[in-house]
Amino acid sequence: MSTAKKQMNAPAYAEAAAEEMITSRSFWADARQRFLKNRMAVVSVLMLVLLVLFAIFGHSLAQWSYEEIDWNVLGKVKTEGGPTLANGHYFGVDELGRDLYARVVQGSQTSLLVGFLAGTASVILGSVLGATAGYFGGRTDQIIMGAYTIWLSIPYIIFFVVWQAFFGRSLTQMILVIILVNWTAGLLIVRGQVMMLKNREFVDAARMLGMSDFAIIFKHLMPNILWVIVIYTSIVIPEVIMMESLVSFLGVGIQEPNTSWGALISEGARTMTFGTLWQLAFPAAFFVIAQVSLYYIGDGLRDALDPKDR
Amino acid sequence: MLNYTLRRLFTVVPTLLVLIVFSFYLMRLAPGGPFTSEKPLPPSVMANVLERYGMDEPLHVQLWTYIKNIVFHFDFGPSFSQKDRTVNDVIAQGFPVTLTYGFWSAVFVLACGIPLGIIAALRHNSFWDYSMTGLAIFSQIFPNFVLAPIMVLLFTLSWGLLPGGGWNGGQWEYIIMPAVALGTSYMAGVARLTRGSFLEVMNSPFIRTARAKGLPERTIIIRHALKPALLPTLTYMGPVFVYMITGSVFIDVFFSTGGIGQDFIDGAYSRDYSMLLGLAILYSVLTFTLNLLLDLAYAWIDPKVRSKL
Amino acid sequence: MSLLSVNNLNIRFRTGDGYVHAVNDVSFDIAKGQKLAVVGESGSGKSQIAMSIMGLLANNAEAEGEVLYEGQNLLTLPSAKLNRIRAKDIGIIFQDPMSSLNPYMRIERQLGEVVEQHEGLSRSDARKRVLEVMEAVQIPDAKNRLTAYPHEFSGGMRQRIVIAMALICKPKLILADEPTTALDVTVQAQIMSLLDEIQRELGTAVMLITHDLGVVAGFCEDTLVLYGGRVMEAAPTLDLFDAPGHPYTRGLLRAVPNISDASASLAAIPGSPPNQTRAPVACPFAPRCVDAIPGCHQTLPELTGDRQQRACIRPVEELT
Ligand SMILES: Nc1ncnc2c1ncn2[C@@H]1O[C@H](COP(=O)(O)OP(=O)(O)OP(=O)(O)O)[C@@H](O)[C@H]1O
Ligand code: SF4
Ligand SMILES: [Mg+2]
Numbered sequence: 001m002s003t004a005k006k007q008m009n010a011p012a013y014a015e016a017a018a019e020e021m022i023t024s025r026s027f028w029a030d031a032r033q034r035f036l037k038n039r040m041a042v043v044s045v046l047m048l049v050l051l052v053l054f055a056i057f058g059h060s061l062a063q064w065s066y067e068e069i070d071w072n073v074l075g076k077v078k079t080e081g082g083p084t085l086a087n088g089h090y091f092g093v094d095e096l097g098r099d100l101y102a103r104v105v106q107g108s109q110t111s112l113l114v115g116f117l118a119g120t121a122s123v124i125l126g127s128v129l130g131a132t133a134g135y136f137g138g139r140t141d142q143i144i145m146g147a148y149t150i151w152l153s154i155p156y157i158i159f160f161v162v163w164q165a166f167f168g169r170s171l172t173q174m175i176l177v178i179i180l181v182n183w184t185a186g187l188l189i190v191r192g193q194v195m196m197l198k199n200r201e202f203v204d205a206a207r208m209l210g211m212s213d214f215a216i217i218f219k220h221l222m223p224n225i226l227w228v229i230v231i232y233t234s235i236v237i238p239e240v241i242m243m244e245s246l247v248s249f250l251g252v253g254i255q256e257p258n259t260s261w262g263a264l265i266s267e268g269a270r271t272m273t274f275g276t277l278w279q280l281a282f283p284a285a286f287f288v289i290a291q292v293s294l295y296y297i298g299d300g301l302r303d304a305l306d307p308k309d310r
Numbered sequence: 311m312l313n314y315t316l317r318r319l320f321t322v323v324p325t326l327l328v329l330i331v332f333s334f335y336l337m338r339l340a341p342g343g344p345f346t347s348e349k350p351l352p353p354s355v356m357a358n359v360l361e362r363y364g365m366d367e368p369l370h371v372q373l374w375t376y377i378k379n380i381v382f383h384f385d386f387g388p389s390f391s392q393k394d395r396t397v398n399d400v401i402a403q404g405f406p407v408t409l410t411y412g413f414w415s416a417v418f419v420l421a422c423g424i425p426l427g428i429i430a431a432l433r434h435n436s437f438w439d440y441s442m443t444g445l446a447i448f449s450q451i452f453p454n455f456v457l458a459p460i461m462v463l464l465f466t467l468s469w470g471l472l473p474g475g476g477w478n479g480g481q482w483e484y485i486i487m488p489a490v491a492l493g494t495s496y497m498a499g500v501a502r503l504t505r506g507s508f509l510e511v512m513n514s515p516f517i518r519t520a521r522a523k524g525l526p527e528r529t530i531i532i533r534h535a536l537k538p539a540l541l542p543t544l545t546y547m548g549p550v551f552v553y554m555i556t557g558s559v560f561i562d563v564f565f566s567t568g569g570i571g572q573d574f575i576d577g578a579y580s581r582d583y584s585m586l587l588g589l590a591i592l593y594s595v596l597t598f599t600l601n602l603l604l605d606l607a608y609a610w611i612d613p614k615v616r617s618k619l
Numbered sequence: 620m621s622l623l624s625v626n627n628l629n630i631r632f633r634t635g636d637g638y639v640h641a642v643n644d645v646s647f648d649i650a651k652g653q654k655l656a657v658v659g660e661s662g663s664g665k666s667q668i669a670m671s672i673m674g675l676l677a678n679n680a681e682a683e684g685e686v687l688y689e690g691q692n693l694l695t696l697p698s699a700k701l702n703r704i705r706a707k708d709i710g711i712i713f714q715d716p717m718s719s720l721n722p723y724m725r726i727e728r729q730l731g732e733v734v735e736q737h738e739g740l741s742r743s744d745a746r747k748r749v750l751e752v753m754e755a756v757q758i759p760d761a762k763n764r765l766t767a768y769p770h771e772f773s774g775g776m777r778q779r780i781v782i783a784m785a786l787i788c789k790p791k792l793i794l795a796d797e798p799t800t801a802l803d804v805t806v807q808a809q810i811m812s813l814l815d816e817i818q819r820e821l822g823t824a825v826m827l828i829t830h831d832l833g834v835v836a837g838f839c840e841d842t843l844v845l846y847g848g849r850v851m852e853a854a855p856t857l858d859l860f861d862a863p864g865h866p867y868t869r870g871l872l873r874a875v876p877n878i879s880d881a882s883a884s885l886a887a888i889p890g891s892p893p894n895q896t897r898a899p900v901a902c903p904f905a906p907r908c909v910d911a912i913p914g915c916h917q918t919l920p921e922l923t924g925d926r927q928q929r930a931c932i933r934p935v936e937e938l939t
Contacts, residue, residue: 020508083385089531154329154594155552156556157559158590158594159557161575162590164578165578165579166336245453246556249564249580250559252578262455269455269564288452295447516719516720517717519720519784522706523706524704526699527698529736534724617768617771
């Protein structure tokens with residue numbers, strides 16, 4: 001009788017146990033509190049919000065579109081193309097007489113979009129693979145880990161360049177290839193966590209109840225390692241932005257007239273010998289601000305979430 | 311150890327083969343090709359060109375010929391875009407350049423990173439220690455493609471100290487900026503890692519034993535702590551080499567060194583199959599070789615690993 | 620004059636939650652050739668006393684009092700002078716033999732560098748000495764094992780190497796910190812008899828830290844009983860075993876079914892170890908003591924007596 005009762009309660013128990021570990025409200029609430037106490041991290045979040053707002057709404061302040069050539073300054077970019085309020089080119093113009101402000105807005109859109117979408121998607125892909133490897137172990141684990149090791153020993157640029165060269169250079173294409181290149185993101189750490197968790201009682205309980213592996217992984221394990229995934233995402237996003245910028249710099253990134261921070265930095269670097277320094281300074285400043293903010297946000301998240309450091 | 315090296319080579323071969331087959335089909339099956347241009351060539355000319363490059367044969371035959379030529383003649387085929395040059399020519403000319411500054415860059419990474427890390431560890435929480443944390447953040451924020459233009463701005467355009475690009479037969483002035491711009495991030499990484507592992511080793515029981523022996527601190531550091539403290543650094547160098555190869559493509563392009571990175575990118579633009587494939591193979595072989603060397607170095611330092619080889 | 624004289628030694632550690640008072644007001648002497656056992660449960664401060672003698676306390680430690688070796692206070696001695704005493708005059712066998720050898724160095728070098736350092740021997744002379752001492756600690760086939768690395772030896776052999784390392788300069792005092800706990804019982808017995816043999820031969824003084832009362836009975840003429848970093852009782856071993864004068868010692872001995880049974884456990888007394896985040900103001904054993912009276916919770920008992928010293932406010936006759 002009493003065992004029967006216990007069994008009836010078991011699903012509730014398994015749920016509760018899984019829930020209790022992390023979703024225990026206090027974990028995330030504590031983490032939020034710790035994060036908010038970290039002044040650098042909070043300032044960085046504000047900076048990042050400003051950047052995002054700039055990317056979204058910046059166009060409404062622009063006097064020019066990002067593709068339009070200002071014939072008045074073309075040919076005298078060095079003398080008259082600098083940043084000024086007078087002709088509406090707040091950040092000056094680029095080599096072709098296009099409004100740099102509008103181009104930086106457009107570039108910020110690209111870089112941030114690629115960073116967040118591709119970054120998050122890669123970590124999700126990597127985490128799912130990591131969880132699969134960790135949960136099933138054995139042959140599955142061997143195959144995934146083998147592929148992981150080999151992949152990490154190949155410079156990603158090879159794959160990237162070959163892929164981009166043959167499949168065009170649209171925004172979607174870019175996001176897709178970055179996800180493919182980064183399929184290993186977070187894999188190792190999630191695998192380790194899952195291997196650790198899969199022997200806990202609540203997983204056993206769930207398994208005994210005949211829950212499918214799929215349900216166990218997604219309903220019971222993933223919520224408990226969400227904190228790892230969050231930390232890792234905050235690390236991967238700046239890396240992805242960097243990756244996008246590098247390939248755009250190399251000319252195998254986003255296609256003109258669309259642009260990105262990396263592409264703009266590349267143009268600025270190419271023309272700086274002519275003394276048009278603003279063409280390098282503005283995009284580089286945006287890139288650097290984004291990287292600094294993301295660095296401190298990642299740092300703050302790590303401090304707030306990682307139980308090891310507490 | 312020879313045994314181990316051979317075993318490793320046996321895993322490299324299939325990996326390379328997969329890479330070749332995959333890239334080969336990826337390129338060939340994608341729309342467009344090296345001879346697709348705005349004005350299509352007349353069909354007869356096109357057929358002629360294709361025949362000349364052996365591209366009229368079925369794909370698997372082409373692949374087989376390609377692999378055969380590499381294995382038996384070390385011949386990576388003609389370039390499709392650079393008219394009179396073969397891929398071998400391009401490699402022979404560009405690879406030494408990339409390898410040269412890459413080597414010096416690695417020297418810079420280790421020769422500056424390791425001492426910096428050790429100093430920071432010895433002067434724990436001092437000015438040195440903090441400046442190193444600063445350097446680590448700095449290098450995260452200024453990756454090579456931001457750092458390189460800034461360096462050119464300062465050292466070439468403002469102070470006129472160093473040439474802003476070119477190679478000139480590999481004189482040292484031409485090597486410095488590429489090597490430093492390529493290595494700075496990883497130098498900071500090595501420094502940070504060395505600092506951490508050095509601190510850890512200095513707290514380990516066998517260092518306590520060395521102290522109990524009455525050895526002077528300097529002997530303890532050099533004789534007992536250095537080797538184990540460098541093991542994590544060595545492990546870290548594996549991915550670093552991979553990243554540096556990626557970085558070298560940028561350096562070749564930015565500093566116009568004439569290294570293979572430029573040819574690789576050009577190959578992508580002009581869809582020069584044989585160039586892309588040849589250089590991809592070269593890059594992969596380079597990474598495998600570097601990783602193998604690292605593993606051997608690791609085994610040389612760690613007797614436990616050595617006895618397992 | 621005694622070889623080593625520890626006077627009013629206090630050791631505390633700075634930690635995130637304030638101080639940990641690991642050793643409190645400990646005094647004892649070791650004469651030339653004397654064998655002193657230090658016993659007490661885990662955390663009672665045994666190892667830290669040994670560390671303070673060798674000048675090896677952790678960075679967050681603060682030590683007060685005196686550790687006099689031949690008249691010099693080792694706690695304040697500059698490191699250059701201390702280095703001349705370490706290994707040469709005082710050798711130490713660490714609690715954890717497995718990790719106290721350098722895994723990246725050949726055994727010959729690890730032992731050889733000690734005599735090279737202290738006696739200025741050449742490499743080849745050092746090798747001879749290493750071989751001698753390795754044979755002395757009965758490592759089979761020593762000659763061919765000189766170039767081996769620590770991981771190529773078994774636990775027992777590694778412990779012999781650690782002992783050899785402590786002995787190689789023929790020091791006047793050896794601090795042996797639980798030299799056998801990490802080993803299985805038969806090997807334990809072998810190592811202890813080896814240590815005994817060598818000690819007799821060299822006439823070295825030994826401070827033996829141990830959990831194992833069986834070992835104490837067989838090896839040491841004097842015993843120091845620690846609890847919560849304080850000395851509870853200090854007496855000749857035979858007297859102590861015959862007529863323990865302190866409730867804690869009594870509890871310990873009662874927990875041992877048979878003195879010659881080597882694997883007795885000190886943790887058999889009910890209750891948990893004392894909180895060391897405050898320096899003791901009353902008898903630290905009071906919460907667990909069967910003889911405790913209200914006064915025990917207010918006064919800090921002094922160590923009194925002559926041959927058999929004890930720190931308890933109640934007379935021996937009144938104890939149960
Ligand atoms: N670096 C340190 N920081 C803080 N506390 C420490 C430190 N080192 C030792 N302690 C504390 O000092 C106390 C005494 O430790 P010690 O190592 O001397 O115990 P022990 O008697 O040797 O025990 P065992 O039998 O387990 O070896 C312990 O409570 C320990 O936690
Ligand atoms: S002083 Fe009191 S509490 Fe302490 S040992 Fe003696 S009787 Fe027990
Ligand atoms: Mg101890």
